[in-house]
Amino acid sequence: METQPHVLIFPLPLQGPVNCMLNLAEILCIHDDIHVTFLNTDHVHRRLLSYTDADERFRRYPNFRFQTLPDGMPEDSPRTGEQIVELIQSIEKVTCPLFREMVTAGGSASARSEKPPVSCLIVDGIFPFAVDIAKDIGVPLFYFDTISPCAVWIYLLVPKLIEAGELPFQGDDLDAPVPCVPGMENILRRRDLPNFCQSKTILEDPIIQMVLNEAQYLPKAQGLIFNTFQDIDGPILQQFRSISPNVYAVGPLHAHRKARIDSELPKTSNSIWKEDWSCMEWLDKQPQKSVLYVSIGSLAVISEHQFMELWHGLVKSGVRFLWVQRPGSIIRPSNSESQISKASVELSRETEERGCIVSWAPQERVLAHPSVAGFLTHSGWNSTLESIVEGVPMICWPYFVDQQVNSRYVGEVWKIGLDMKDLCSQDVVERMVREVMEGKKDEFIERSEKLANLAKQSVMEGGDSYQDMERLINDIRHMRI
Incomplete structure (x- = not known):
């Protein structure tokens, strides 16, 4: 008998990625043969359980479980935009080794919970370590960047922009066009690039190494998942198909979840902040x-x-x-x-x-x-x-x-x-x-x-995102490396 698929989902532990990936997790959970483990940091999970119905909502799915690891940050850290670099560095130092241990045979929790072993990873694109971990345990890796595909595409092209002399900027004209981004011709000005690109010392910026890592590792995944739909991002999705064998545009995921899951609790939320109703x-x-x-x-x-x-x-x-x-x-x-x-x-x-x-x-x-x-x-x-x-x-x-x-x-x-x-x-x-x-x-x-x-329309049966979701689910069931 073939072992049932078991997906481990690991988002960047911030409100946006967690919300987005929880929506994906719930869509996967309505398929009884797919087991899902959702990896939260301790900090995010405490807030999620305090302020949402996530515990009650996901308890309806016997094939789902939460698991947590520390992020290495002080509990009182505000974890705002100004701390993101520090948070990612802390995850690579503290969380990554524990994550590796968790998904290998010796440290796997799957045996203890009578779940099948992890058969595929869905991980935030900012985590380059996932490539080696997936390879070590012999399972396919899907990178899921929960930011916009347009921004991810720009990230991938940063090395070429540096090589072409577009970065760092020469002069102070932020309205100057950026012509050498395929799929975005006649759209971008300098001021429309991610703000780290505007630094005169971009090559010394700590975030640039993360971006260069992402550009190197993203194409090594077996698939790329995006929270978007064809009508708004068609030209960019086509660009990604030139570097990845499988591109899945499955968004908007919150609308997709609503379209597929009829019963909704009165105040369903994935917020790690207390909502004032x-x-x-x-x-x-x-x-x-x-x-x-x-x-x-x-x-x-x-x-x-x-x-x-x-x-x-x-x-x-x-x-x-x-x-x-x-x-x-x-x-x-x-x-x-x-x-x-x-x-x-x-x-x-x-x-x-x-x-x-x-x-x-x-x-x-x-x-x-x-x-x-x-x-x-x-x-x-x-x-x-x-x-x-x-x-x-x-x-x-x-x-x-x-x-x-x-x-x-x-x-x-x-x-x-x-x-x-x-x-x-x-x-x-x-x-x-x-x-x-x-x-x-x-x-x-x-x-x-x-x-x-x-x-x-994209998330209704027959729509582009619906079809990509079906293809993703089928690949989760059958893809091997």
């Missing part, structure tokens, strides 16, 4: 298509000055807004009086009259609410896809990683919003909010709703 009651009281949702995601941090400019711009725009102010997202000066504490009474009063502020929100539900007409976002890939699926136009204020290129595609390629990168003054905020929420509201909504329909 009172904002949904506030939204229920607002007129249809009247509210701007504002969130800079789970990792971005901003200065007090940026915070105040954003606040002034929102108030001056005159629109209703739901604003997520994540704890720890504002960098406060240590030696000067806080600008926030000196905020005018008028700002506070107008916010109270037509604004709602929460520490974290159930974002998928918020974007699906009929009162929401726009999203001022950091342009993380999960947020971008969630907005696309619900047909909500965006104002993009990118922070790092893939967000610069995502915001360019929103504004210039898909034309479903505005790109606010490098321009966040209160006057710019006010102008762009008015344009999306009033001046060009109908135009943006019409284009966004067309793209939303394509996204939903």
Whole structure:
């Protein structure tokens, strides 16, 4: 009798990748013959169990289990965007050896739990060590980059950009075109590349070694998984097919999960932040298509000055807004009086009259609410896809990683919003909010709703993403190396 497949999924332990890969894990779990182990860090798992229904939800699947390992970081580390390099280095030093031990025969937990041995790995693309581990235990490796395919493609081309003299930049013109990225001709400017590319000392940047490693190791996997769909990323997916034998575009994964799994618990969530559901009651009281949702995601941090400019711009725009102010997202000066504490009474009063502020929100539900007409976002890939699926136009204020290129595609390629990168003054905020929420509201909504329909069709039976998911599931069952 053939052994049943057993997939081990190992995400980068941050909100976006964990959320994305949990959606994939649940889709795999509805197939009774596929066993799934989801590897969390201790820190992420504690938060996940504290703030979500994940334990109850996945208990419905006898073929699923969570497993945890330490990430090597102090428990009180904020693990924001400023600590990502430190986190990845810590995982390679502390978590990687334990991971290797866990999936080898001597340290495998599969025997103790009467599960079949691990037969394939699905690992975040930022972890180069997975190639050697998969080879050592003789199983196929699927790299799953949960950021946008466009950004991953740029990462892979960084060595060629350096060799061609495109990096580091010569001169200070960030609007100069970047012509030598196949699949993105006539789209990119320098300012649309990942922000580490803008450093004059890029070759000394610690993140560049990670990018060069990813460029070297990603093509060595047996397959590449992306959370996207053909209608938005077709040209880039075609580029990846030139370097990988198997490319699976299975997104948008949150929509895919909903399409395949009928029963949903009342407050299903994969958030490692505590969601404040009172904002949904506030939204229920607002007129249809009247509210701007504002969130800079789970990792971005901003200065007090940026915070105040954003606040002034929102108030001056005159629109209703739901604003997520994540704890720890504002960098406060240590030696000067806080600008926030000196905020005018008028700002506070107008916010109270037509604004709602929460520490974290159930974002998928918020974007699906009929009162929401726009999203001022950091342009993380999960947020971008969630907005696309619900047909909500965006104002993009990118922070790092893939967000610069995502915001360019929103504004210039898909034309479903505005790109606010490098321009966040209160006057710019006010102008762009008015344009999306009033001046060009109908135009943006019409284009966004067309793209939303394509996204939903892609995950229905017969759609491109549905077919790629079926192919992935079949390969998980049968692929050998």
